[in-house]
Amino acid sequence: MFKQAKWINTGLPTGDVVPEYRRRWQLPEGRPVRAATLRVTALGVYEAALNGQRVGEFVLAPGWTSYDTRLQVQEYDVTGLLSDENLLTCRVGKGWYASPMPGWKDSPDKQRRRVRQTALIAELTVSFEDGGAVVIPTDERWNWVESPVRFSEIYDGEVYDASFAAGEPKPCALFDGPMDCLIPQEGEEIREMERVAAKSVFSTPAGDLLVDFGQEVTGWVEFTVDAHAGDEVRILHGEVLDRDGNFYNENYRSAKAELRYTCREGLQIWHPGLTFFGFRYIKLDAFPGEARPEQFTAVAVYSNLRRTGEVHTGHAGINQLISNIFWGQKGNFLDVPTDCPQRDERLGWTGDAQVFVRAASLNYDVERFFAKWLRDMTADRFPSGGVGSVIPNYLPEDKCSAAWGDAATICPWTIYQTYGDPGILRAQFETMAGWVDYITSATTTPNLWTGGTHFADWLGLDAPSGSYKGSSREDFIASAFYFYSTTLVIKAGRVLGEDVSRFEALREAIARAFRETFADYRTQTEHILAIHFGLAEDIQATADALAALIERDGVQMKTGFVGTPYLLHALSDHGHADLAWTLLLREQYPSWLYPISRGATTIWEHWDGIMEDGGFWSADMNSFNHYAYGSVIDWIYEKAAGIRHDEAHPGFSRAIIAPNPDPRLGWLDVSLETRSGRISSKWVFQGDSVRYDIETAVPAQIVIDGRQYDVAPGVYTFWR
Ligand code: BGC
Numbered sequence: 001m002f003k004q005a006k007w008i009n010t011g012l013p014t015g016d017v018v019p020e021y022r023r024r025w026q027l028p029e030g031r032p033v034r035a036a037t038l039r040v041t042a043l044g045v046y047e048a049a050l051n052g053q054r055v056g057e058f059v060l061a062p063g064w065t066s067y068d069t070r071l072q073v074q075e076y077d078v079t080g081l082l083s084d085e086n087l088l089t090c091r092v093g094k095g096w097y098a099s100p101m102p103g104w105k106d107s108p109d110k111q112r113r114r115v116r117q118t119a120l121i122a123e124l125t126v127s128f129e130d131g132g133a134v135v136i137p138t139d140e141r142w143n144w145v146e147s148p149v150r151f152s153e154i155y156d157g158e159v160y161d162a163s164f165a166a167g168e169p170k171p172c173a174l175f176d177g178p179m180d181c182l183i184p185q186e187g188e189e190i191r192e193m194e195r196v197a198a199k200s201v202f203s204t205p206a207g208d209l210l211v212d213f214g215q216e217v218t219g220w221v222e223f224t225v226d227a228h229a230g231d232e233v234r235i236l237h238g239e240v241l242d243r244d245g246n247f248y249n250e251n252y253r254s255a256k257a258e259l260r261y262t263c264r265e266g267l268q269i270w271h272p273g274l275t276f277f278g279f280r281y282i283k284l285d286a287f288p289g290e291a292r293p294e295q296f297t298a299v300a301v302y303s304n305l306r307r308t309g310e311v312h313t314g315h316a317g318i319n320q321l322i323s324n325i326f327w328g329q330k331g332n333f334l335d336v337p338t339d340c341p342q343r344d345e346r347l348g349w350t351g352d353a354q355v356f357v358r359a360a361s362l363n364y365d366v367e368r369f370f371a372k373w374l375r376d377m378t379a380d381r382f383p384s385g386g387v388g389s390v391i392p393n394y395l396p397e398d399k400c401s402a403a404w405g406d407a408a409t410i411c412p413w414t415i416y417q418t419y420g421d422p423g424i425l426r427a428q429f430e431t432m433a434g435w436v437d438y439i440t441s442a443t444t445t446p447n448l449w450t451g452g453t454h455f456a457d458w459l460g461l462d463a464p465s466g467s468y469k470g471s472s473r474e475d476f477i478a479s480a481f482y483f484y485s486t487t488l489v490i491k492a493g494r495v496l497g498e499d500v501s502r503f504e505a506l507r508e509a510i511a512r513a514f515r516e517t518f519a520d521y522r523t524q525t526e527h528i529l530a531i532h533f534g535l536a537e538d539i540q541a542t543a544d545a546l547a548a549l550i551e552r553d554g555v556q557m558k559t560g561f562v563g564t565p566y567l568l569h570a571l572s573d574h575g576h577a578d579l580a581w582t583l584l585l586r587e588q589y590p591s592w593l594y595p596i597s598r599g600a601t602t603i604w605e606h607w608d609g610i611m612e613d614g615g616f617w618s619a620d621m622n623s624f625n626h627y628a629y630g631s632v633i634d635w636i637y638e639k640a641a642g643i644r645h646d647e648a649h650p651g652f653s654r655a656i657i658a659p660n661p662d663p664r665l666g667w668l669d670v671s672l673e674t675r676s677g678r679i680s681s682k683w684v685f686q687g688d689s690v691r692y693d694i695e696t697a698v699p700a701q702i703v704i705d706g707r708q709y710d711v712a713p714g715v716y717t718f719w720r
Helices: 108-115 317-330 350-363 367-380 407-419 423-442 475-497 502-519 524-532 541-554 564-570 578-584 627-640
Strands: 019-028 034-042 045-050 071-077 087-094 118-127 133-137 143-146 149-153 157-161 182-184 190-197 200-203 209-227 234-236 257-261 267-270 276-288 296-304 309-313 643-646 655-657 669-674 677-686 687-695 700-704 707-710 712-720
Touching: 019 034, 034 045, 034 087, 045 267, 087 118, 182 367, 190 209, 190 502, 190 643, 209 234, 209 317, 209 578, 296 317, 309 317, 309 627, 317 350, 317 578, 317 627, 350 367, 350 407, 350 564, 350 627, 367 423, 407 423, 407 564, 423 475, 423 502, 475 502, 475 524, 524 541, 524 564, 541 578, 564 578, 564 627, 578 627, 627 669, 643 669, 643 677, 655 677, 700 712, 707 712
Parallel strands: 071 182, 157 257, 655 700
Antiparallel strands: 019 087, 019 143, 034 071, 034 118, 045 087, 118 133, 149 157, 190 296, 200 209, 209 267, 209 276, 209 296, 234 257, 234 276, 309 669, 643 655, 669 677, 677 687, 687 712, 700 707
């Protein structure tokens, strides 16, 4: 990967200060340059500049991977930045590599991160028209200075002193960094993707000065200020206001999420670059002069994903829900699919990722994004084949939980189904099969998964008081997912031409054992899993029983992370589309629309993050940007608009378009940019009739009112 470069760092304890590494050189005279390429990576996060100009658009590079085994190297074309006299600089902050994650119990892994030294490796190659080249590698010829970044860390924020004058450069030390884990860039670049102007600046009843961006974003604030050298700016971040309209950030737990900036003289624009925050509001604890909205912009920072899905409806609440789901994805697809972007967590929770992967893959093109993360999963799985709760694995002491570790099978299968390239199955098959084998070796009862430690139906509304876990039986959920993962291993194996006979036998055995052991279904989630995974002996009767149970429960869901994603599918797939719509359109708590009545601009972790009396669910676990329940958008694409892939034709080379219109919505207009072409489905109620407009670039089976039409690519209108 590098021909001559060596790892370098300061060789001295620099505390929290971010070092800036430097190398000056001159271009030889009379040799016109053909191209210049910079290859670079860091242990930490870096910002490189050539002659004062930022190199590339990748922020928080090199992104987040399982660093012990996989560290991405970036390559930038810097031809346009060269001059005769050159200065290449690179600042390296702690980033994920050395962020100890405050607040979490001490573990050997956390201790290791706390004391890790950041380091840099880079190589600039200038090739000339005459066929020759020079290489500028990191080595003893580099030196370093203290940068104005006096502190930077993922969770706590950044401290920047614009008045700081760098001292004399000191020589760099060679560092014994890893060479065998270097890999080319695999994921999408993280970039500054969108800018949101501040909506207002206001004082709270408690007397604090706040800026409201009107939208929760993940990224950073950019501000403009006219100040004197030494003036201070101090900013805290928050997602919501409390019931009295005051600033609230207790739910960030131990993440300080703070910016401190010391001004230089005059007009200046600044934003941090080696950290990020999840926020809608900022609190100006110190700000020189009067603060006006036009001085503040929220910059949304996330992976450079191409949007592929569009959903528009005749219902204002649902439109806001859709917007919240997209913002939830943007806010949590910052190189790794994370649970949340604000508190002392921001981790690649496997359960959350598998819950949302289908929705994610329809909203945006996430093939590369997931391919990279799944390779980290393979790198970080336990020797037993077990897959942990978070990837990259910051919590190596954690147990393997059902519905979390099953991300190992569900994510690659879903990505394959959406995009059609079996490469992801090939890359992940061993991990998929290994996960099922792990369960087989870990269970205390053959052909079921019993005796494990699980997150259960996490945050289910039927949880006994004081528990985060819904009432569905853990062994039930674990065994159902054991069956489902085995099913996906068989499907993937068949695509790849693998011998899957032992998994076929296992699947039969699990089904038998499951039916003998769990003859009754006690909760909504237990019904849903039995229906959706095809485990119930009589699926229609189970779906009818689920509908009756929901009615008995007051026409409301009681489900958590495990049951919710499949809830509406389980209903509408079996004759209860009307009830599915009722749940989706419900406005009182608990429902998808309730948070919208409370001003939500992203998806909440809890159905009652802000309760009906205006109080908070808790400070302990209350994220207002948790994408998991936003998975409901897959039902809107697949069942409401009815655009589905045909499992036998992955990548939408053939589609099924079977809309489920409901007059309460008025109209729905959905389109998907698939790998095989664009598909759109629109329906509108006109009096007692429904008009359907379907446009498909791929052959499709259209199903209207139970009637099937096999159609070629084209534009079709139906009336009912
Ligand atoms: C995270 C979740 C995650 C869970 C595991 C939480 O702290 O925020 O989204 O899946 O832990 O139960």
